[in-house]
Structures are given as structure tokens and as C-alpha cells.
Amino acid sequence: MQVRKGKRSRWSLAVVMALMLALFAAACGESKDESDSGSSGGTAASGKDCGKVVLNEQAWAGSTANTYIAKAVLEDKLGCEVEITKIAEIPVFQAMADGKVDAVLEDWQHVDEYAKYIDKAGTVVQGGPLGVEGHIGWFIPKYLVDEYPEFASWEGLKGKEDLFKTAESGDQGMFLGGDPSYVQKDKELIEALGLNFKHVTAGAEPAQVARWSQLYKQEKPVLFYWYTPQYLNQEYDLAEVKLPPRTDANKDCKDDSKSGGDPEQYKCEYDVTIINKLFSKKFADSGSPAVDVLKKMELTNEDQEQVAKAIAGDKVDPEQAGQDWVDENSAKVDAWL
């Protein structure tokens, strides 16, 4: 008897499930209708239908800024429907190859991936530089340079490493390394320059920021890997430590110590990073008017930092921040159209 009773309640569960499934089917049918009628909305300025464009936003605020600027332009001026995905830096190459993402607007020279996806497979194509120029370097708080003017250059750090000592760097000074996913060569640089620093990995960018901003607020000495454009540069007063310049003599000097080897080959300042736009091959060949606009799109470091500051610093909604910039910079935007 007991088994039968159990069956009863299981039956009713099954009936509920079946009904839900029926609802499902209805839902699927319905959504199909919607998508059919939805795609015909909005005709492009150039006469050709823009359709849907998928942009990928990277985790950092600068990327949010340029992605939402592009979204505002494409939607307002071309009537495109813009979808934003948030896929990590490396997997997004495969996403473009599969045509799931149309464009990435801020790529920091992932040359290994360029070789695989652009040169070899040809599934991703270059969309030209974004105009923003990345610059990596060693940074310290401004108050520190005011106190020790010699810290403006790396030679000034020599012999003064003690000042940067913390609990975890032992009897050496602490150098706070950058996000492990970023291009860097600081361990090698410290060795090649003969400095007595311990390279401490702080982890991903938010964790690294937490570390140095904490020391900054305590007005303690701190030396760390940092870069521009970055919205926090508008919030914190930072100064850069000059590293050995790039000259004709060391033009083979490398920036990415991923490949390892002799530290001497890294003994120079970081080169300026040209930030690229990348398109999926499918999107580039689609003839969508959005391709041309995105190709012509150009921002300065200041443009990007300003919008990023609004989003991450002042917590303005990204849609709004992008739209605001487009409204205020109609001359720039018109040049892209």
C-alpha cells in the first residue's frame, strides 16, 4: 500500500512537470515570433540594415567605458541592436572565431593569440588602433617624490630599498607586482637593475589596488606596477619612477618576461602599448554599417579615463555615462560616421 501512496504524489509531481513543459513549448513558440518581428526595427543611416552587434566588455572600467560609448553611437546613429557580453580576455578570441562576439574594442596586444587566430586561422581580423595608448611603469605616491626627489628615477631607489620594507618582504623592500594576467617583467627588471626589492604578487587588479591604496591612505611608502589610462589615476596622486630609456642600443629590449631567459634582455622601460580593436572575420565581412563606424572609432586616453571615472568612481550607470560622452562630443562622433 505504501508504495502506491508514494506513487500517487509522484504522479501529481509528474503532472505539474508536464504542465510546466507545455508552458515551455508555448514560451518557445512565442519568443520566436518576437525575434522575427524585432529584427526589422531600425534602419541604418547608410541604408543598409545594421541588425545586431555583439561587443565584448572586459573586466576593467576603461573597457566598460569604450564599450558603452560604442553602444551609444551604434544604437543612436545607426539603429543597431547592441548586445554586450563579458567574456574573459583569452577565451574571447575563440568567441570571435565562432562568430559569437563581433568585436573587442580594447585588446592589449595578445600577440600569441594574434598568431593563432589572426595569422593562422584567419577567423579574427584587426580593426585598427583604438587611439588609446597604454603605458606600463613603476609608480609611487606623489607625496613620496616630494619627500625624496631622487625617487623620480630608478637610480634614486638604490640603497633606499629599506624604506619600502613590510612584514612580508623580510629585510628587502617590497615591490608590489601587477595583476598576473597583465604583461610584465618586473622580477627580471629588479634583478637586472641590481635593486634589493622582493617582488610580491598581490593578485588580480582589485586586490593589488586594495594593497597600494591602503598604504597610500596611511601615507606610507609603496612602489608598484601600474599603468595608464586608468580611472584611479584621477583619484590618487601618483608619480612615475623613470626606468632605463629605450635607445638604439637596446632596441631588442623585451617587455613580456613570459618567455623567461636572461634578465638583461628586459633592462629598459616598458614600451608604449598600442591598443587594438579586433573584429570577428564574420562581422568584418558582413557589410554591416557598424563595421565602418567601429573601424573609425577613436578615443584619447583622457576621453576613456573621464568616462571610466564616471562609471567606476562616481558610479554613474554605464549606459548613461556612454550616452553623456556621445552627447558632449558630437564633433568627434560625427567623424566616425
Added chain:
Amino acid sequence: MLAAYFLLRGEFDWPTSLTWQELSSRLDSAQGWLLDQRTAEHPNIIFAILDGFRALAEWLVTAFINALEWLTWVGTIAASVLIVLRFGGWRAALIVFGAFVSFALMGLWEESIQTLGLMSAAVLLSLAVGIPLGVLAGRSDRYYRSITPVLDAMQIVPAFAYLMPVVILFSVGPAAAVICTMIYAIPPAVRITALGIRGVTPDSVEAARAFGSTAAQTLFKVQLPLARRQLLLSVNQTIMFALSLVVIAGLIGGRGLGDVVTNGLYSNAALAILAGIAIVIMAIALDRATAAIAERTDPTRQHLTDEGRRRARIMTLATLGAILAIVLVARALGADALYPDEFETSTTVFTATIHDDLLRWIQSALDYVQDPDSFIFGITEPIGNFLLEYFLEPLRLVLVETPWFVVLAGLTGMAFVLSGRRPAITAFLMLAAIGVMGVWAVAMDTASQVLVATALAVAIGIVIGVWAAESPRVERMLRPLLDTLQTLPQLVYIIPFIYLMPVSRIPGVVASVLYAIPVVIRLVTSGVRNVSPAAVEAASAFGASRMQVLLKVKIPLARESIMLGVNQGIIMVLAVVVIGGLVGSGALGDMVARGLQRNEFGEGVVASLAILALGIALDRVTQGQRRVQPR
């Protein structure tokens, strides 16, 4: 070991002649080969099968989300609450209602629905694979033994390591997210199902056989029904494990709450925390709802008369009717598919969420934490420094600088003494493999952090666990807290600690302690509570005080559960190593994270395998005599 450390420190690194140098570049080229195959003009037939699976997973996820959106937000709440009310009782229904209301008020409705859709598909597919495998494993010892290592690997190898191959095979999007979640969520489904099938008394099986049942009949009419509770527990655990992968799924196009967490970390930490809280609420609601349904629909607990049964049927029909009516009315009145951010009337616009207020509150809490002059900081900073100076750093030095053969022999010896011969051999092989892969020093750095974290988790866990065993009230109060710690994405609760204990390796240790504590507490509590009442009564009869009973009788008798707690604690701690890498723990975790983020695939896999090897070695050292006897 200590003597060797002082005599021979730093003189014997793992010899390069004993390492397999090309391993990581081999792995790199394997990945390159995979990519070439994928983009080849005539892809292998296997890719067609994988594409089929991808289409299925994608269809499932979209179908779930579309269905929920078709119901409209009013209908979604009504349907879930009424169904849970009918089959799980009012308590669970209230929790489910509360969960949906909070998603709405948090302004994270759309993201929650996306995550719910993704999780439903992942859990459904995990169970579809896991339960049959678990049934097989429950019926055959040989098979069970052979898949156990695979299950261990699936749970310990960090998802970061296989994210990229999964993306190459399945592209980005819901399908890839579902696959990654399945890899992590299938093992508990298999294990618990197998446990349930094994738990069916041999008598019942034999009786069934004696009456001439076929193997299939025995399975479907005897073993599965009798293992019902375990099967439902496996559904429940699969859900919990799946939810802990939400954030990682976000990295490869899983959308939903996971996305909000990762991007929020960079530009709006308060938002990341809010999304983390939403994940916890979802986990708790799903857990309570499935547990309640399992309890209520248990046939052995229902004593229904014909009258009662008829009433139940009417209730079911009424529930369905009510859902249908609410959905139709909601659609007719034009309710949105998603909960709106604001309601408009003809004259005014109301903000419908308290999203902004919540963010402001969280932000002000964060501001307090970030203030280096705050009262708390004055306490936490020295604790962090103390841990580093007196525990982490000395232990790391001992493990890294003691000659490798001494460490190897020492750990193998410990395994032999504590666990026996076979575990010792396994531990030796695993440690040797770490050396051969060329990551000895890095792995020893990780080992020092794992050991310190485990020691802390066990110390705190035993104290709280014993306390909870003695006082049901404490246990009840702890439950939501422990659930939170197990499902809140570590990256979320680790943010405050980065500020409060600004030493690179400490936040990682704190994260692993907090993640491992719930398991230790639960095992210790159930161990102490299950000590036979006869022994306790005997001791009390001889006039032992409550404290004496606890210290002299209960704890010694619960030793085995406590050891199991230590052992499971280590495994949990190892699961957080990668998160540690993201917040500055360096070592193996850092290598794994870099493997994905900078596409050093080979290095990442090597580091993941080293974590696995370390896990198995430490497991064998601490497992005790537990597994020596065949089950």
C-alpha cells in the same frame, strides 16, 4: 626533518635531471593541435557530436529562461511559491517567496533568472549523467574503485585549468558554462547515489532475487525506491556544487550573477558583493525547497487515507489552476517578462527597487573597512602579520629549503605510520610526480599555506562543532551561516580581508579557512552527536561531570569523524588555492590563474596537476586507517 633543515638548508633543490622539462610545452602544442582540428575544413566527426551536445545544452538553458520570462515576473513568483507550497510545505514556500522578493528588490531580477536557467540546465544534465553512473558504482565495487580517482580529479583540479579547452571545443556561451559546471557537479551526484544504493540492505535485495526478480526489477522496484532519500540528497548537493561555479561560468559567457561579480570586482565592489548575496539567497532557497519536497513526498512518511489522497489530488489541481490563472491575468494586465526597475503610473514614476540604497549601505561598510585608521584594522593587521611571521613563513622555509629527499621521506613515513602501506606508496608517488613536473618548490610553498589553513580550520571547526553538538540551538543558528560560507563566492567575502589584513598570502588563507570550516563543523557535530548513548550514560552514572563526559568519552569516541573532518578540510582548502592565487597567495594558484589569463596553458595544467597530486598525497597522509578495510 627539522634537523635536516638546519644542517642542509637550501642545499638540495629538486634536481633538474629528475624533471620532465618539456611537459608544459607539450601540453601547449596539444592545445594548439586541438584548435587546428576545430578550425580544420573537414572537422572530425567527434566535433559534430560535441556540437550536438552544445546545441542541446544551449537549447535547454534558453528554454528555461524563455519559459520563466513567458510566465512574467508575477507568474514566476506565483508558480514557484505555489508548487513549493503544495509539495514542500509553507515554510519552504515562504523562503522561496522571500528569495524572489529579494532578487526583485536588489534590482538583480534579470541576472537571477539567467543564473537560474543556467543552473537548472546544468543540474538536470549533471543528474542525467551522474545518477546512472552512481547506480553502476553502487552495484559494482570494481567499477566504483576505478572511477573514484576520476571523481577526485574532477573536484580538485581547478576549473581555470580546463576552461580554455572547453571553450575551444564548445565555444563560449551557456553550453560551455554548463559543461564546466557539470564537471564539478557530477562527482557528488555519483558518490551520493552510489552510497544510497550500497546502503540498501542485502536482505531486501536477496529477498527480491529469491522471488525471482530480474536484475532490472531489483534495481527499479527495490534498490532505487529504498535509496530514495540518498537520491534526493544527491539532487540537493548537485545544486549546491553547481551554484559554487556560477562566477567561473561568467568568465566564458555564462551571464547572470557571475558576470556581475567578476566585473563588479574591478569597477564596483559593492555591486559584486550584492550579486554574491543574491547567489547565496538562491542557494539557500533551492536547498530548503528541495529538502522540504524530499521530506514531504517521502512515501514512508505519508499515511494517507483515501479521503486524504483525494484531497491531495484536488490541492494539486487547485495549485495548477491558480498558477495558470495568475499567469494569464498577469499577461492580460501587461506584466513585464522581467521585474521592472520602476513602476509608472499616469502621473508619477516609482522606483521599484532598493538597489541604490543597498549599494550605498554596502559601500559605506566597505569604506569603513578600507579606512586604515579604523578600530578593526588596528586589530586585524597585527593578526595578519603575526600569522605570516610565526606560521606561514617559517613553515614555508622548512618545506622549501629542507632537502627534497628528506621532505619526501618524511611525508611518506608519516603516511605509513598514520595510514598504512598502500597509502604511503600513493603519497610517495604523488610527491615524486610533483618533483618530476618541475614544480617542487612552488608546490611546497602552496603546501605550507594549505597546512596552516587546515590547522586553523580544524582548530576552530572542532571547537565550534563540539559546541554545536552539545547545544541544538547553536547548531540551528549556525546553519544559515555555514550555508552562506559554502555558497558565497570566495572572491566576494575575500574583498574586506584584502583591506583588513594587507599581507599577500593571508587573505588566501582566510578564504580557505572560511570555506573549509563548514565541512569540519558538520562532520565533528555529527560525529560527537552519534557517540552511542550507552557510553555517555555509563560515564554519567559513574558521576562524570558534563565536561568530563565530553572530553573523556564523547571526543575520543568521535575520533574517526574528527579525522575525517581534518581530511575533508584539506580537500576543501585545496579547492580554494586558485582563488588564493587571485588575491596574492602566489605559488601554484597563481600559476593556474595565469594559465588561463595569459594563455600559458601548459603551465596552468602542470600546476593544476600538482594541486591534484598534493591533494591526493595529503589525503593519504591524513586518511588514517579509515579506508584500509575494504567496504
